[in-house]
Amino acid sequence: MTIQRQYRLPNCTLLLEGLGDLSMMGQSDARPLMSVLINAECHLPGQEKPLTGGRDFLESLVTAVSRYAQEILSGVHDFNYPKQHPLLVQLERVDSNYHRLSVLPEGATPGSGIAAQLTRQVTLTTVQLFDLVEAVDQLFADTQTLPDLSLNLKPLPRRVVRGSSEVVAKQAVPAAIGISSVALAAIAIFALPVPKVTQPTCLRPGDRDCPTTTDTQTSPTASPSPAAGSSPTPTPQANTSPSPTPAPNPAALEAVLTNSPEITDAREIQALQENLRKQINAAWTTRDAVTQDLVYHVGVGKNGKIVGYKAVNQAALTNTDKTPLLTLLDFPAQGGSRPASEPIAEYKVVFTPSGVAEVAPWKEAMATPINKTAGGTEITDNARLEKLLEQLQNQIFDNLKGLKSPYESELVYRVRVNQDGSIIDYKPDNPPAYNYVQETPFRTLGRPADEGGGTLDTPHAIFKVVLKPGGAVEISPWRGWQPE
Incomplete structure (x- = not known):
């Protein structure tokens, strides 16, 4: 009996297909037990094809995701994990908001040429990552799916966590935007100090430390009238709520x-x-x-x-x-x-x-010419920009031939072009663009821009180039077309 299980989050869907327990065949069960996995698919945003594999792929995925999430929440990256065969799925940090997920082909030796060629890489934001973590958590919470699947994830020893409590507190808050996992919350809470609890002294009316009845049940009509000519003293409100933060002006x-x-x-x-x-x-x-x-x-x-x-x-x-x-x-x-x-x-x-x-x-963004420190003048005439854009486009397409596009998200570059159409320099404008520059035509066109933008003595145009997964290219003037 073929069974499907689906764990859906806004940025991730984990789909499992397997077989039911043969010993349970014939018994009425609205949600039968899946005991054997046939195929696993992980659908992620921006991916035309899901990440797929069998039991080894699924075990590697849940292990890599859970370990990496623990590293993020704890701030500790040198765990002494048991020495096992290399994981097919690996996660590494790109920067504070981007993470790279790599999937090696099953059966390939890590580090070999075939593994390097067929490895799939996906760049995830932190919110997308923790939707993946939540999908994995839902799988482990489902007792009717692969009950023999286990995860050896233990709280960190206090000797490791000591000194990193502040890191945990800071990192657990933003991570909570995209996570509701009980297991990960437990990891974060593990490092927090145990709160002090004060034993109450008044448990029943009449106890020695309890206030007297006359102190707590005074009649509202017993309040004395204010003396003539005096202003009544306002009664303080016991449950006044703090005033909300005013909206900015x-x-x-x-x-x-x-x-x-x-x-x-x-x-x-x-x-x-x-x-x-x-x-x-x-x-x-x-x-x-x-x-x-x-x-x-x-x-x-x-x-x-x-x-x-x-x-x-x-x-x-x-x-x-x-x-x-x-x-x-x-x-x-x-x-x-x-x-x-x-x-x-x-x-x-x-x-x-x-x-x-x-x-x-x-x-720099609003001035024309671009910037006095850059020298030269910026070309802003629409007719000249259109001609230079066509020349830039031809150069990029000519150098795209024979190149694969392993990137899974858009790569954005700022490109400066000389008045004769030649590329002066380029600069990545988003994190994936830094990571994949060697897989783009810019590896042979122009040169990386200097930190200060470089000094120019000739007129030049600036373009925004977006390389999309699948080979599509979008080019536009960096400051847009000028109104006619």
């Missing part, structure tokens, strides 16, 4: 951008830019809700926190709730205000429908 947020001095150190601006990008990627959980570019002018303080922002287009004005800006905003203490003398760095932040947050220094 848009005018005050915009005033920060116009009244604060500007951070001018290039290295500090770049460091704050990368920090802002990481904060946004970690906190942006509503990517699917964005259907058009949401453009904002954002101010960041020296501590890396957002202190002000302003919507640049109408879509951004009405869809701020679909971005993490309000969540990341640094509110001043109640009754206080941010000193106007504190400098800020300003950035252009675009939340795109593709789920990528573009972050660039404000003046």
Whole structure:
């Protein structure tokens, strides 16, 4: 008897197909026991084909996912796991919000040429990762599916956890956005201190430490009247709730951008830019809700926190709730205000429908020409941009021939093109683009951009190039087409 089991989450579906217990055949059971696995499929977002395999694949998947989740929650990465055969499924961190899942072909020797060629790699966000963790947890909670499947996952010894409690607390909170697993919550709680419990002294009316009846049951009519000419004393409310945090004043947020001095150190601006990008990627959980570019002018303080922002287009004005800006905003203490003398760095932040947050220094992104420090002038004429775009497109397609596309998500690059159509340099603009640059045409076209953007003496155009899984390519001017 063939049986199917499905564990569905918003970003992951685990589908198992197997056989029922022959000894139970003929017995009426609304949900029969699956005792033998035939095939396992893991469906992930952006993947045309699921990850598939047999029993070895499933065991490797649940083991790798559970171990990696424990590492994230504990902050400890040197576990002494039992020496077993190499796992077919492996997980590794790309950065704070991206994780790479690799699946080796069954039967291939790890490190061999065939394994390197056929290994599938999928880049997951933290939310997608923990939906996968939840699917695995649901499988283990299902007693009617593969009851012999076990996971040797133990709490970490206190000697290992000691000193990492703060790491656990910080990492367990953001992870909870995409996880409801009881097992992982137990791992995180293991390192927390045991709370103190105070034994109550008043258990029954009449006990020595209990208040007297006359103290607790006074009649409301027994209150004395206030003396003539005196104001009654207001009765304090025992259960007053704290006042909610006030909503930010848009005018005050915009005033920060116009009244604060500007951070001018290039290295500090770049460091704050990368920090802002990481904060946004970690906190942006509503990517699917964005259907058009949401453009904002954002101010960041020296501590890396957002202190002000302003919507640049109408879509951004009405869809701020679909971005993490309000969540990341640094509110001043109640009754206080941010000193106007504190400098800020300003950035252009675009939340795109593709789920990528573009972050660039404000003046560099909005100025034409591009930037005085870069030299030269930026080409913005639509007719010239169209011609250069066609030349760039031909170069990319010519160099795509014979290349495989192992990446499973979009790769975004900023490309500068000389006035004769030749590529000057390129710069990855999202984490997967850094990881797969050697599998793109840019490995032979142009050169990596310098940290400061490089110095140019000739006119040039800047394009946004998006390489999609399957070989599709999208190219557009970095600042868009100019209005006619």
